[in-house]
Amino acid sequence: MDPSHQKHFTIVDYVIFAILLVASMGIGLYYALSGGRQRTTQEFLMADRNMRCLPVSLSLIASFQSAVAIIGVPAEIYTHGTQYWFIGCAYFLGLLIPAHVFIPVLYRLRLSSAYQYLELRFSKAVRICGTLTFIFQMVIYMGVCVYTPAFALNAVTGFELWGAVLAIGLVCALYTTMGGLKAVIWTDVFQTIVMFAGQLAVIVVGVHQTGGVSEVWRKVWAGNLISGLDLNPDPTVRHTFWTLGVGGVFLMLSLYGVNQAQVQRYLSSRTEKEAVRSCYMVFPSLQLTLALSCVMGLVMFARYCGEDHSEKLGGSSGDAMVIYFVMDMLQGLPGLPGLFMACLFSAALSTISSALNSLATVTMEDLIKPHFPAMSEARATLLSKVLALSYGLLCLVMAYVTHQMGDSVLQVALKIFGMVGGPILGLFCLGMFFPWANSTGAVAGLGVGLSMAFWIGIGSIATRSSGTRPLPPRCRAALLSDNMTTVIESLPSNVTLSLPSGLTRFYSLSYMWYSAFNCFTVILIGLTISFLTGPMKEENVTPGTVYPLLGTLLCFLPERLKKKLCCVTPLGQTPSSLQMPPPQHKEINGVDPQHESGPSWEETDSFLPDTRTPFVEQETTV
Numbered sequence: 001m002d003p004s005h006q007k008h009f010t011i012v013d014y015v016i017f018a019i020l021l022v023a024s025m026g027i028g029l030y031y032a033l034s035g036g037r038q039r040t041t042q043e044f045l046m047a048d049r050n051m052r053c054l055p056v057s058l059s060l061i062a063s064f065q066s067a068v069a070i071i072g073v074p075a076e077i078y079t080h081g082t083q084y085w086f087i088g089c090a091y092f093l094g095l096l097i098p099a100h101v102f103i104p105v106l107y108r109l110r111l112s113s114a115y116q117y118l119e120l121r122f123s124k125a126v127r128i129c130g131t132l133t134f135i136f137q138m139v140i141y142m143g144v145c146v147y148t149p150a151f152a153l154n155a156v157t158g159f160e161l162w163g164a165v166l167a168i169g170l171v172c173a174l175y176t177t178m179g180g181l182k183a184v185i186w187t188d189v190f191q192t193i194v195m196f197a198g199q200l201a202v203i204v205v206g207v208h209q210t211g212g213v214s215e216v217w218r219k220v221w222a223g224n225l226i227s228g229l230d231l232n233p234d235p236t237v238r239h240t241f242w243t244l245g246v247g248g249v250f251l252m253l254s255l256y257g258v259n260q261a262q263v264q265r266y267l268s269s270r271t272e273k274e275a276v277r278s279c280y281m282v283f284p285s286l287q288l289t290l291a292l293s294c295v296m297g298l299v300m301f302a303r304y305c306g307e308d309h310s311e312k313l314g315g316s317s318g319d320a321m322v323i324y325f326v327m328d329m330l331q332g333l334p335g336l337p338g339l340f341m342a343c344l345f346s347a348a349l350s351t352i353s354s355a356l357n358s359l360a361t362v363t364m365e366d367l368i369k370p371h372f373p374a375m376s377e378a379r380a381t382l383l384s385k386v387l388a389l390s391y392g393l394l395c396l397v398m399a400y401v402t403h404q405m406g407d408s409v410l411q412v413a414l415k416i417f418g419m420v421g422g423p424i425l426g427l428f429c430l431g432m433f434f435p436w437a438n439s440t441g442a443v444a445g446l447g448v449g450l451s452m453a454f455w456i457g458i459g460s461i462a463t464r465s466s467g468t469r470p471l472p473p474r475c476r477a478a479l480l481s482d483n484m485t486t487v488i489e490s491l492p493s494n495v496t497l498s499l500p501s502g503l504t505r506f507y508s509l510s511y512m513w514y515s516a517f518n519c520f521t522v523i524l525i526g527l528t529i530s531f532l533t534g535p536m537k538e539e540n541v542t543p544g545t546v547y548p549l550l551g552t553l554l555c556f557l558p559e560r561l562k563k564k565l566c567c568v569t570p571l572g573q574t575p576s577s578l579q580m581p582p583p584q585h586k587e588i589n590g591v592d593p594q595h596e597s598g599p600s601w602e603e604t605d606s607f608l609p610d611t612r613t614p615f616v617e618q619e620t621t622v
């Protein structure tokens with residue numbers, strides 16, 4: 001951006017900004033000095049398994065809502081219309097399924113890390129593969145998260161980019177290291193509120209400056225920005241109802257169902273009911289966040305479309321444009337630019353702290369503890385803190401990688417979720433829904449799934465074609481007549497209207513399908529290899545690791561018919577020879593996965609542990 005158009009913060013802005021950082025550090029310090037003073041891994045990594053649903057739910061939203069979404073979604077709406085908003089449809093199933101499928105299975109196994117499940121269900125090897133994949137995913141994602149707000153600050157105020165990256169990384173690593181998961185969750189609560197406040201402020205000011213809600217509506221309508229439901233079944237069209245509403249469900253499942261950052265929050269809840277409730281509470285708040293960021297894009301359009309900003313913007317990206325417009329709207333309103341920056345940094349800090357804590361957890365629980373079973377609690381906790389801090393430093397390195405990518409940040413983040421998160425989701429689905437899947441199948445499935453993911457992902461980057469884009473809104477055509485072509489060209493677009501062919505067509509699969517596609521690859525390959533190498537026998541499957549999917553789907557059928565169709569029999573009614581096999585993995589990291597009565601399934605109400613009607617899987621493969 002042209003330096004002469006840079007904005008300058010007032011004292012009030014700096015104060016607001018400082019309050020955010022100091023408060024976050026304060027919360028970290030508070031939890032370092034209160035409670036058990038972070039002297040056990042139970043407290044540092046699991047928050048003593050004593051959290052209530054309200055903080056957990058706000059923290060669940062904060063984990064994957066970073067500055068990327070706050071800047072990226074308005075940029076998407078501004079340039080391509082409101083189609084992206086339909087991702088909200090995916091939140092229904094994307095949260096219901098985790099609440100009623102993944103949480104019950106994972107919570108009842110009393111895990112510390114989600115990947116412990118993979119060892120219980122398959123083997124140690126699968127667990128390590130899963131853990132390494134997760135670490136890879138979160139480390140790249142953290143890079144995007146830390147880079148985005150630093151880039152924003154730099155674009156607007158000329159603040160040293162790498163100074164900001166360093167500041168975010170260090171503040172985050174410090175309070176995460178001091179206060180553990182409790183601090184991470186409670187800073188998330190505070191930061192989520194700041195995030196909402198910042199977005200709301202921008203919208204209110206923007207609407208006011210445009211001349212009211214009706215004026216905003218008139219302009220976005222005239223600008224052809226409001227998109228109807230696009231039911232085009234073509235999987236290469238970037239955003240349609242199918243890619244967003246169906247592909248999005250798999251994206252949500254990979255984040256809210258099996259991602260360690262989220263699973264850890266469910267596990268830190270004091271009861272299973274509380275965990276399920278927190279998942280339900282995510283729904284309205286996530287819709288609100290989505291609505292706020294979409295409306296922000298609309299307001300920006302109404303306020304700026306048709307004006308010539310080329311000289312100020314130079315050749316900046318769509319993301320930079322959002323920041324510029326916001327700062328332009330807020331100038332002369334002391335405190336508000338600071339609030340917006342605080343909003344961006346809140347979003348980033350909350351995501352990075354979740355990532356750091358979850359990375360420390362999996363590294364400790366999955367990679368280190370199994371090799372040093374005799375390690376003292378004090379030493380394990382110290383090591384966890386060192387790990388959290390080291391990952392913080394690593395994320396700085398990753399910011400540099402993002403710097404080199406040059407795609408829109410939203411697209412980069414969602415691609416990472418799909419390319420790496422999709423195969424992990426596949427691995428969990430393979431284990432939970434298919435009792436026949438074996439360890440060899442799981443490893444092969446994950447390997448092939450990841451290879452396919454990177455083939456498509458890298459192919460699409462090389463050919464710049466991850467999903468064809470719709471025609472840009474009318475306004476952009478109008479803008480093309482100005483000398484704004486540089487901006488338009490540098491917007492993340494390839495307005496491909498001709499259908500690509502062959503391999504190019506494969507590469508142009510919409511990135512919103514990545515999660516689903518990669519998940520199915522893992523399941524398909526996993527099942528094929530399992531059947532080829534000898535499917536898992538029922539008595540070898542650890543009880544409680546398989547979800548009776550068919551039994552639940554067909555719950556309306558009479559018991560006798562169900563028994564015939566879906567191979568699931570209530571435990572009480574099975575002959576003793578068919579009852580749960582004795583536990584195989586007696587102790588994993590000091591936690592008995594069998595618990596007292598063994599994990600079980602209740603048919604009527606998953607909230608009432610006393611009225612359980614346990615089911616057991618019977619292997620009656622045909």
Ligand SMILES: CC(C)(CO)[C@@H](O)C(=O)NCCC(=O)O
Pocket residue numbers: 064065066067068069070087145255286351410413414
């Ligand atoms: C993950 C979703 C789709 C969930 O709403 C959304 O928060 C999002 O688009 N996140 C982008 C990644 C980020 O904000 O870091």
Ligand code: NA
Pocket residue numbers: 061062063064065066067346347348349350351352
């Ligand atoms: Na966040």
